[in-house]
Amino acid sequence: MPRLADHILGMPGSGVRHILEQALRLDDAIILAVGEPGELATPAIRTAAAQAWEQGLIRYAPNGGIPALREAIVDKLAAVNDVHVDVEQVWVTVGATQALHQAMSLTLAPGDEVLVPDPGYTTFTMNAHMLSAVAVPYTLSPAKGFQPDLAQLEALVTDRTRLLIVNSPSNPLGSTFEPDTIRDLLAFAARHDLWVLSDECYEAFTYGIPHVSPASLDADDRVLSVFSTSKTYAMTGARVGWLVTPKGFTATMLRVQESAISCVDMPAQHAALAAISGPQDAVRDAAVHYRDNLAAATRLLDERGLTYLTPTGAFYLWIDLSHATGGDVAAWAERFLHEQRVAVAPGSAFGGTGEGWIRVCCAARRDDLLEGLRRLPAPGVRGAGAV
Numbered sequence: 001m002p003r004l005a006d007h008i009l010g011m012p013g014s015g016v017r018h019i020l021e022q023a024l025r026l027d028d029a030i031i032l033a034v035g036e037p038g039e040l041a042t043p044a045i046r047t048a049a050a051q052a053w054e055q056g057l058i059r060y061a062p063n064g065g066i067p068a069l070r071e072a073i074v075d076k077l078a079a080v081n082d083v084h085v086d087v088e089q090v091w092v093t094v095g096a097t098q099a100l101h102q103a104m105s106l107t108l109a110p111g112d113e114v115l116v117p118d119p120g121y122t123t124f125t126m127n128a129h130m131l132s133a134v135a136v137p138y139t140l141s142p143a144k145g146f147q148p149d150l151a152q153l154e155a156l157v158t159d160r161t162r163l164l165i166v167n168s169p170s171n172p173l174g175s176t177f178e179p180d181t182i183r184d185l186l187a188f189a190a191r192h193d194l195w196v197l198s199d200e201c202y203e204a205f206t207y208g209i210p211h212v213s214p215a216s217l218d219a220d221d222r223v224l225s226v227f228s229t230s231k232t233y234a235m236t237g238a239r240v241g242w243l244v245t246p247k248g249f250t251a252t253m254l255r256v257q258e259s260a261i262s263c264v265d266m267p268a269q270h271a272a273l274a275a276i277s278g279p280q281d282a283v284r285d286a287a288v289h290y291r292d293n294l295a296a297a298t299r300l301l302d303e304r305g306l307t308y309l310t311p312t313g314a315f316y317l318w319i320d321l322s323h324a325t326g327g328d329v330a331a332w333a334e335r336f337l338h339e340q341r342v343a344v345a346p347g348s349a350f351g352g353t354g355e356g357w358i359r360v361c362c363a364a365r366r367d368d369l370l371e372g373l374r375r376l377p378a379p380g381v382r383g384a385g386a387v
Helices: 016-026 044-053 065-081 093-105 124-130 150-156 179-191 249-261 266-277 282-305 329-340 365-376
Strands: 090-093 114-118 133-139 161-167 195-199 224-229 241-244 307-309 316-320 357-361
Touching: 016 329, 044 266, 065 090, 065 266, 090 093, 093 114, 093 124, 093 161, 093 224, 093 241, 093 249, 114 124, 124 133, 133 150, 150 179, 161 179, 179 195, 282 316, 282 365, 329 357, 357 365
Parallel strands: 114 133, 114 161, 161 195, 195 224
Antiparallel strands: 090 241, 224 241, 307 316, 316 357
């Protein structure tokens, strides 16, 4: 058999998926490893997709998306994100996953370097490998409050650095960046003439602070922004996101979008249109539900003496289990799944800085969430099991 390309053979896998695939084969596992909203998309969203199928709206759509959806996104960006763009800057994609890959393919040539958060979403590094680019991690550490260290970023830049990835609210951390931090990152990018890719998939879920879109503070058209319906509207399987580009990308994006996907399927786009342009009560209710789940979970962790990062966004808890994992949290998470029937995401799946930590999704049913947390080993308890 012919050999696959070297950059594909060297591509890292997903440590989260490794755990999830095993958990799905168990009948009694509590799955807290994957970021899946517990709610269903609203009836209006589901009806819009069903009606599109019934009406035969299953032909090719324009490369950038159906006009009504692009216009709704433009209105939403202005009203919610303080980002003011025209329709030709909005490109509907197969979820945020394709939008991230598209943005990285636009800005990275083979051998180019991209600064990725560590811990950070696994796809950032996987995409770099897919493009024969080099992922260079910048540390988000407990010592710095899980915020970027500008001095470290300055030290990491080389003449091959092309792109800085920013993710706020963060998956996996649940942390957020304040406006001054984002301004500092944009100024850093300007000093080194870097593109900035902003992953904002959890924009709807912040607690006590507003979400800030880097593009709203962008003075020189260097930010590409990625959004999704997946988490906001509980539409993970519908696969609708969008990439917002600076001006002047139309001709390039038409070619790139055509070569990658042609277009997103029309029923899913009509569902997204109903989601974005319809009532937002379900989004607000979900935010309250996740906030209350996080509060209940952190109370339990406090009672059990476990250390965690207090989340200000998303619906994850980043929990320190270094007292129990023996320096290999990935192996520990696998044992924990089979011994205690709870699937959690090992922190090392998100970068080397995550060693000893786990990510827990708090969008699950509260009873399942709390039961899973009760099975975590408290400090002073050896092995994979709980007290």
